[in-house]
Amino acid sequence: MASIQRTPASGQTLNRLIQRGRSLLEALPRSLSAFLISFTILSGLDFFSQLVIEQDFYFVDYLQRIFADIDPLIDIGFAPEVWLAVIGLTLGTLIIVISIAAQSIPKITELYMQDWISLIYVWFLVLSGTHILYVKIITELGWPSLGSTLLNLYIFLPFAIITALPYIFYILKSTQPENVVSQIYHRQQLIIHALAESGNESLFKRSSYVQRWQKKLLDSLNQLDDLLTYVDFKEPQADIIQAISLLLQNYIFHKKNIPTPFFQLTPAVCSDISFKTLFDQFEQIETQQTFYEQKCLRLLGNAYIRFLDGDEFDLASLCGAEMCSITDATLVSKNYYLLNLIIIRLNTMLRFAIKHGIKHNEARNLYNLAFHYRRFIECLIQNQQMDTAQQSFHYLRLYGNEIYHLARTSPALYFIVDVFAAEMKKILILVHQKNWSEQSQRELLEEMLLLDNPPEAHRRDRHRDHSRDQRDQAPNFNNGVRLIQMGLGLFYLKHRYPDFAQRIANDILEDADVLGLELFRRTVSYNCDRLRQAQPKFWEDTDRGNVNLYYSPDIEMLGDFEAMLFNEDALKYLVNKLDHPHS
Template structure:
């Protein structure tokens, strides 16, 4: 196609030059006398054309060959660059044009228009644009540019598919296989590029490109007919689906082959970043999952929501394993933040069932982290982080004025955090059983919020759970710790004096400390009731 465009353009220019010369000869005979026409010296032109073509093509071959060592399938991308293809074919045809002129001159003809076009038009233009074209090629093979090219080609193809298939394009097996192969190939190319490139900026661009492609696909997906989601050999033979043979029928039924591929790619990238200690990039994977979830929620696709919940839980499992093995809390700290953002999106889109489901998952993982923290002490702080995230979800749910019973059920999940059934009474000098001090501080802060909102029924449920610690600690020790926590809440500042990946906000700060008196009154009443029960 590029050759045809270049050839047609040159033919039109040549014909135009002949017409112009033919038109000027009668009106300005002194300008083009035949003897002068015979003095045109074109002997140097072929050598100059060959030099320009050799410089350009030689540089092009060297640059592409070197880039191919680190950027997979760069040649395929170059073959899709119409600017480069048209330019190269124009150079080649320009050189062929001067040889055509030389043949005509040897035959005794003097194509004045063609000579003027080549010597004073095409040749100077080729010389002047050779260096800018080389710079253009050097810029286009940069990894960031390659990622953007892949994204643009894939996104444009999705939109074109939506237009074609929406117009009632009939089922064609060859077309289905080619379309699915092109979509999968683009993701594989990004995945290969992620493995080759060592620069974190480029890796971040790749993760963002995969996320944006999936979001674009979700937007175009309603325009695709049902037959488009039949799995062709291009999908079944892809490496990501080799272990999913038993799920092919379900994937076809749910129309999720592309989403499964993207989630696998993001999940594998997340594991890789965990192992390499790339904390910002690992956090980026969670951030992009939140962006994808927001797009899914805007489309109202429950099947994809279930998929992304599974993917979030899988990432949480990987982060817990990594944190336990390396006594490292940073990845869990960041992922808990993204999980909470996802749950907040569910709240904003009024998805109570899925909100309960995700809160339960987060609480379950928090209890598991608490157990693992006995051998990896750095994880104790993550239990507090999970409690803080659940606290924010409960505050949002309350502000959204959800049903009281539903709020109580969500509150029960938070109260069960850090309280798995395996916990035991202290033995042989172990640290005494009781809720983690940080978790209790956060629960007390939540109770203060409910009291400030004039909703004592929620605060009373929190107090009832807090007072359960007295059964193990004893009333005197429990009261001492409770008043100590009250003092910590009074003295807490909104900002911490150190920085983290998420800034320096203080997890334990509460802006409703004026309600501490009411909270203490509720606790005193509960303690009195406990004393009466114990004495009887």
């Protein structure tokens, strides 16, 4: 009974010893730790060989029978030179490879100094070369050791010669950018897992201990960011973006198991390049425990801007896609502080995409980011985050209106307003399918109808001169948005929401105040013809396939929608508005 009671205590003691040993090794420089490991292994093997060979006389007799024709005093004069050649070949090649790789891969030396395989192997070579010198000295002094001699000449030396070339190939492969990214990623994963499984919260009460772990996390992320700047090939750049995203998702999953004291801000965080300008937010970051999340999101945001400037459309789009993946992980973990950070980052990315679009009259980045913004809102809807989804929908509409005004100087951006309308239409359809309340659906619909609010500008122009000629010459503004809104109206009619369809029709009727009755009728008829002729697929390909934004599968309801626009009451309303524009 007593022995059963002692077993858990013994296990706990062993675990504490292992934990202390790991902590000691982590506190030492990894090169020194590798030296101690290699020295311990070689010393142990040397002691074991002497114990077995020199104390077991039967084994010695067996060796003498095998090596009957060989002088027991083996000549080892050649061995130091052979070891010197092996060490020189290996270390020389290693230095050349690392030096060349350092020109295109930043901090590759630091990465090498963290590789256990390389450090232990190099220390093994150096210590084995030292070991043969030790054997030679004691032999010349008249204290020959058969065990040490056989161990070095017949085990260490053949092993070193055989593994030298594979080790060189290993180093060459490990300096490839994709492998460097993989090494950094796996090392960061191990750090996150170690933090989550530490279980000893008392260690994290020491600021120096916390600072060391935080520095490990941030240094690896900074190395990925530096690597993104130096590497020119798209594949490793994509790997880096995905690595940052996956690290953040994994961190979100394990964060609940990390001791709370770890999230205090130490100089390792405050002095990091991503936080030096956030001095006023340090208290908030520490309270919300989001320094790692903010670091990863800022890196993704900076990468997006970098890809914009380099016209790397596919890589810029990948940044938006990974933001959606992070959102999924955030919603699963219910980390709502992080959800607000993602919204801010997406809006910031959208702002830079708008600036890039204006400067270069280029719509492609906005086209792709609008798609990811809609996916983000859909994630919120799927997880019943109604308030956050409505807020994000409002932001999408605000940016859409801003893009419309800016498109006067960059005409390529007019199409993006249609894209925003199409994404809003998909969101409204999803909200309807999720059976949100009519009040919530109506509020979102009103937001979408504000997307064509720019007619206010034309209305102000018309109030300056009320002549019928000028009204007839008014611009044919943004038919694309109207087409998409009409398609949404058809959806509502088909699913028996006539009030929503009528609200869209009433909003379209307001265009007559700008265009005049005759031009308005022609415009609506033209839009109806376009809806009838629209096909599900467009005849050209884009980054998001060839789906036609203006296609509506509910075209059979078009007659009913036209009746809403051209019934007798609607026409009387239009005539009255045109005859009394200030009423």
